[in-house]
Amino acid sequence: MGSNGTSSAVESILSSCPREREHLMPALQQTQEALGYLPDDAIEALARHFRTSPSYVYGVITFYPQFRLKPAGRNLIKVCRGTACHVKGGPRIRQEVERQLGIKEGETTEDMEFTLETVACIRACAIAPTMLINKETYGQLTAKKVAEILAEYRAWRMASEPA
Known part of the structure; x- marks a missing residue:
């Protein structure tokens, strides 16, 4: 092995x-x-x-789409593509994540920090559109909120790296 x-x-x-x-x-x-x-x-x-x-x-x-044959980034982003999220702008949320990270669905950033996936439903329809980052749910998303959330993850990474 x-x-x-x-x-x-x-x-x-x-x-x-x-x-x-x-x-x-x-x-x-x-x-x-x-x-x-x-x-x-x-x-x-x-x-x-x-x-x-x-x-x-x-x-x-x-x-089964849950399995990966390539390493995922440290932060796994799952954007919901369920009906409620779709109707409330889910595709725009996915596009904003793609724009912010410079990757497409199914890809991982070069620094192995983020992997982007879409999922059928994350069962948080009441706060659509939604996404998960690792096990944290984010709802009522807008492009601005996505940018802020990703900036927080980037800032946290920078703060946790040794000098």
Whole structure:
């Protein structure tokens, strides 16, 4: 397997995981939680553990949009594209995030600070349009609010970096 960190994290997850295929999804979720994404060496280890092919595991991963094959940024932004958010300007919110960060949906900034995704619904329709950054929900968004929120994240990053 690849790096020791990847190897030991995946081995730890699989050590308590039954080998039946119905346990593949929880193992994928735990692996992504531990590593931030699902690298090739983790996919191979999962395939060996569940006695299946890497292509089968890859097929499961690519079927579900929650899984990532590339590392995500430190801050994962999820803009809601549900009906309430769409009607209240969700597409403009996504466009503003893209403009502010210089990336498109599905991309990560070069500094690995932000990844932008859209999701079907974040279940905060009463405060539409909404987005999540990591586990923090932001609602009643405008372009100005998006700019302010992202500026706060950037300022926090600058303050937390060693001099």
